[in-house]
Amino acid sequence: MAVRHFSLVCCWWVVFLPAVFLPATPLSAAEPAAKHALLIGCTDYPRLDDFFQLEGPVNDVALMRQVLIESYGFTAESGRMVTLAASEDAMHQPTRANIQREFESLARRVQAGDEVLILMGGHGSQQPDNDPENPMDAEPDGLDEVFLPCDVGPWDGKAGMIENAIVDDQLRQWLSALVAKQASVCIIMDACHSGSGVRGSDAERSRQVPPGQLVPKALLDSVRESSSEDDASDSLFDGPGDLVAIYAAQPHETTPEKKLPLTADPDARKYYGLLSFTLCDLLSNTNRKLTYNELIQEVQSRYVAMGRRSPTPLIEGSNRDRIVMGKESFPERSRIRLSIQSDDEGTINSGALQGVTKGSIYRITAPLDDAGRSNKDTSGFVQVTEVDMTSATVVPVAYDESPKVSLADVQQRSVCELVFRDLGDRRLGVAVDSFDDSGTAIAESLHQRLTQLASELDSELVEVVTDPQDAQWLIRYNEGEVRLVPGAGIATGDESSVFVSHGVRSDWPELMREDLRRIARATNLLRLTGDNAETDRGGLIGLSIKTFDEENNEIQWQSAGRVLKEGQQIKVRLQHFGRENVDVTLLYVDNAYGITCLYPNPGESNRLRTGDSQSIRLRINAETVGLESLVAIVVKSDGQPVDYSVLEQPSLERASAELSRDVNRGGVGLFETPLGRLCKTSLYGVGASRGVTREAEQNYRVSVMSWKIEP
Structure with missing residues (x-):
């Protein structure tokens, strides 16, 4: 937890509007609001x-x-x-x-x-x-x-x-x-x-x-x-x-x-x-x-x-x-429809804006009848090969013991239902920048030397890419230092986001390897919060996360976001309002990309029943500086309580050893669940899980709450 230091460069547009309203024509009953x-x-x-x-x-x-x-x-x-x-x-x-x-x-x-x-x-x-x-x-x-x-x-x-x-x-x-x-x-x-x-x-x-x-x-x-x-x-x-x-x-x-x-x-x-x-x-x-x-x-x-x-x-x-x-009400979303282009290719009327991802698989069912009903019998499966903004190209694929079908045997305007969401490559993209902080090009010989050394950084969690525009982090030479800089840049006051290794020397990649591994693990944990953000679980899983100050006043989102002060004592309250019992893990991601478990404590049950609440008290300190986040992993209960506190461990070996010591913390089978396999790939680079089935996705939720800390 950290203090973030910055100074305002200017005041934004302060809009003072007159307190006296001009006469307005009232709406009649026949004139709805436009x-x-x-x-x-x-x-x-x-x-x-x-x-x-x-x-x-x-x-x-x-x-x-x-x-x-x-x-x-x-x-x-x-x-x-x-x-x-x-x-x-x-x-x-x-x-x-x-x-x-x-x-x-x-x-x-x-x-x-x-x-x-x-x-x-x-x-x-x-x-x-x-x-x-x-x-x-x-x-x-x-x-x-x-x-x-x-x-x-x-x-x-x-x-x-x-x-x-x-x-x-x-x-x-x-x-x-x-x-x-x-x-x-x-x-x-x-x-x-x-x-x-x-x-x-x-x-x-x-x-x-x-x-x-x-x-x-x-x-x-x-x-x-x-x-x-x-x-x-x-x-x-x-x-x-x-x-x-x-x-x-x-x-x-x-x-x-x-x-x-x-x-x-x-x-x-x-x-x-x-x-x-x-x-x-x-x-x-x-x-x-x-x-x-x-x-x-x-x-x-x-x-x-x-x-x-x-x-x-x-x-x-x-x-x-x-x-x-x-807008108070939201009708059921339009069905995804299949338009057949040939025997082996079609398009669906949803794309990246609707959350479609390359590699995802959809079940084909018959078109809606005149009454708007759909025959649920499966006609086959298609997989997404190309994604545009509002449409996607699909091809037939064998899936779930069903053979690949020809689209010649499928009706136009058939309904498509997501069964497997592909979440893509989890590796952190890193590239050598050709420019320094000021935008001045570095010497070509220096760039080649950095590129040669950077090739040693490729790992199960990190991918060295050629084009800086494809990178999430940049390796940049600036004033005699080799630095890791976010590809999105850094706002004034958040310079602690830069990871520095001094000089261009042969052990430079080794100095950065652990930094990149830590960054990749925390980044992928946060990425999980967006992967299933729009999943509709029909009220089965529901968790409210709120923060309160010492006087028990809720800490609201203000103009500058959610802001906490150094030394402040806060209370994080978890309230379960869903219909199913759930197991909850609360992890803290600090600005230096460290992961710490806040709940549950070792040996503590993390199961919440409908209506249950749990409070965790924290004191804010200045060990790190910048934007920090709470990540809640909520899983529908099934058998022994399961928690993901082992994700704070820096390696899969240490996480597995922790699990084997305490079956109540998830047991050795934790990483064999759909979410566990995804975490194993995302945070440790082990396994080949790139996604999750729609059915499994209904059984968990990963959400985030972020804040800034000021002195």
């Missing part, structure tokens, strides 16, 4: 350098539009769905004038009770505060945050601002007009303004233009010298009205766009904003109602499962506990 969306994606910046051109925002807009229409009842009719993105139509380019026109048009159309969703994807930046004396617009660092439309220009000295930039003050006015009409508004800002840190791989592009690229350096230096951040407000949104603001990152962090989804074939991936894609993924796959606060916590959990340490999404607003877009 849904409106304004989706803005700034991809091309003709007046900025090539380095600052983006690819993702136009894809964010298209994906969000699809999710809103298919899953949330939005419609493109009557001008209620407006998109401003790369377009041949000048009226729909994301210019400042067009953005302002659509905000003002939206304010005229909305009525009380309407749902409004706004997405703004593109670059952010900063400029000197143009109204420093206004107490309602305090900028302690002396800088306004700005969003950059596609026609942004250079610094305009006469106007005292970046040409065409949208300042936070202006956005505040546009939002005020919507909230004043008593509409329920959610704005998503997939941009960042001032974050910094250690560079990651070129697979990710930051959605930020540093202020120095647009504002004269002398002016920025003058503003910074005369300002103080000591008086920075803790609140990033503090206005009345029904508005929720979601930001891609904390003030000291950057937010990326990258090629996603990772489960799709490389050629099928496109650039998306990390926040926009993750939100769309969650919104299109959830089968339960979520509040906005819960949604952002789910986003953070997805990031952790991806092995990311940053960014931490930020949420503000007076009504964060409102149900996302007012």
Whole structure:
């Protein structure tokens, strides 16, 4: 458990909305609340350098539009769905004038009770505060945050601002007009303004233009010298009205766009904003109602499962506990259908966005009849060979003692049901970087030497790859040191994420081998939390994890995430609300990738019956620094209590020895269960388990809760 040290580089957009509402026309019984969306994606910046051109925002807009229409009842009719993105139509380019026109048009159309969703994807930046004396617009660092439309220009000295930039003050006015009409508004800002840190791989592009690229350096230096951040407000949104603001990152962090989804074939991936894609993924796959606060916590959990340490999404607003877009009920998901292309190949109407993975196997049953019923008789099985965003290619396969069939004998539009989920290669990808922290190329001879030494790192848990864009971690030479750096980079204040071996010497791989093994084990444990996150267990397994302070107040997710203090005593409470008895293991993953068992203690039963609760008390200390996580492994009870506390052991040999000493800790057969085999492969690199059957998946759940610790 750790303390995380960082300083805020700037204050995010503080949105103060007027307390007095304008008159609004009440809804009649015949007029249900309407849904409106304004989706803005700034991809091309003709007046900025090539380095600052983006690819993702136009894809964010298209994906969000699809999710809103298919899953949330939005419609493109009557001008209620407006998109401003790369377009041949000048009226729909994301210019400042067009953005302002659509905000003002939206304010005229909305009525009380309407749902409004706004997405703004593109670059952010900063400029000197143009109204420093206004107490309602305090900028302690002396800088306004700005969003950059596609026609942004250079610094305009006469106007005292970046040409065409949208300042936070202006956005505040546009939002005020919507909230004043008593509409329920959610704005998503997939941009960042001032974050910094250690560079990651070129697979990710930051959605930020540093202020120095647009504002004269002398002016920025003058503003910074005369300002103080000591008086920075803790609140990033503090206005009345029904508005929720979601930001891609904390003030000291950057937010990326990258090629996603990772489960799709490389050629099928496109650039998306990390926040926009993750939100769309969650919104299109959830089968339960979520509040906005819960949604952002789910986003953070997805990031952790991806092995990311940053960014931490930020949420503000007076009504964060409102149900996302007012959706209270979720009908049964559409069936997966098979379209036959030939005797030995077909496609299904689900892809990476719906959780389909290459290698997964589906059972084929007859098409639905006129009454919507399906004949459950199995016609055969197909396996996924290629995955696109919303579709996948499948081929017949023998499975479960059933022979391979010809699709010529299968009906078009047959129903496909998942029976085996392939979770892919569990090894940690590592590559030698050709550049140092500043982006300067290292000498070719040095790169060759590092590559030669790195080849010794290949193991059952680590794969040395050629392209840094395919790596989760980078081996980087910087100022005489060989370093291990996360491929996603490091936010300011989290420099402890760098693992250092001094000098380029022959024993360098040996120094890093154990670091990589520890990183791989913890990363794969966290990855398990995302592998079965969307499994519907019909209420059989249900575990609530909550944290409380010394006064027994629940520690809630705040703007900066869930934050704990050094020396603080907390209580973690496990509450079982499912219909079946379960065995629970609680593991702690610290920022140095250590794994420690918190529950159960040796010899303690970890079985919880329906309604049971268990509390664990912790004191936060500063042994490690950064983002840390609780991982709960919940297994449906069957026979003797089973716990996975042995996963804290660094090797399979030590874990097996621990098991053999105490049958109540899972016994020697623990690693022979479906989840146990998956853990054995993921954390120890032993065995060939790449996935789990759908039936076995119903019997366990792996979930995560993360927090940051401050001094």
